[in-house]
Amino acid sequence: MLAAGAPLADLLVPEWAAAQEEFLALARSGDAELLAAARQRLRLAGMPATLIARVERSGKAQPTLTIASPISGVLQELAVRTGMSVAAGATLARINGLDSVWLELAVPEAEAGVLAAGQTVEARLPAFAGEVLTGRVAAILPEANADSRTLRVRVELANPDGRLRPGLTAQVRLNRASEQGVLWVPSEAVIRTGRRALVMLAEDAGRYRPVEVRPGQESDGRTVVLSGLEEGQQVVVSGQFLLDSEASLRGLVVETTATPEPAVDLPALHEAEGTVVEIGDLSVTLAHGPFRTLGMPGMTMSFPLADPILQQGLKVGDRVRFAVRESDAGLVVERLEKQGDQP
Incomplete structure (x- = not known):
């Protein structure tokens, strides 16, 4: 110092x-x-x-x-040593001022769509327990870490008293400008069947009713509900799968937010997220995360496509969310859509 x-x-x-x-x-x-x-x-x-x-x-x-x-x-x-000659205009030393400091974040690539320069950030440092520091995103670096699948983000924090030093660690929370006026539910409350997303709505007298919803961005254990619910309604977070099974046995009708589709006996779909590695004639190779419903870990593998139209607009490097069904030929991609605001 x-x-x-x-x-x-x-x-x-x-x-x-x-x-x-x-x-x-x-x-x-x-x-x-x-x-x-x-x-x-x-x-x-x-x-x-x-x-x-x-x-x-x-x-x-x-x-x-x-x-x-x-x-x-x-x-x-x-950059100088005893006895050396220096030219006019040469840089003698570099000093990092501490009036403001950079906090470098490793942000999961699934959050890339909600990052923006100038976005506010709350930081909590173990060195200053109980304090919340506020900063802003100064830069989103262009390269992602291929091993951890994270993006490097620089946050500028004010440091008028000089307490923040290089090497300190912090836990941060990204504040989204769009959070106000958006309906969030715990991610555990959303039941994804492969064809639709449901929540179990709690009603009077201990009754529960399945309701179809349209989920949006998922972050920090919460999921945005774009339609299907209203503010103030209560949803089941724990045990909803048991309630959904009971609703199916009793033949309860799920309240939908769109025109209902005719019932078709199709194999269950299994969802995961991944990155496009290669595109074939009727197949796509993905570096994907785990299929939780299959108990299958993440890996890189090639999948046949149920419909060639799924390839339209797809390119190597795109981050996608996709669903597969089990068949005699293996896992076949039935649904594939890009994540975030990708071109």
């Missing part, structure tokens, strides 16, 4: 010695006009006013200039 004004290096400028000796000689002569001209020559030679004043006070030539840190911060690089 450096304080503002801390010395960094002493530079010897031999050319200054002769100019300073001439200046001192004129100072002893008492000729004010010539002395002013000599002082101007010192300024034109690049000498700071403080050094000129020190030479005049001491009466001795001082061709050595001490370079001081203009700000307080962390010394990132010192």
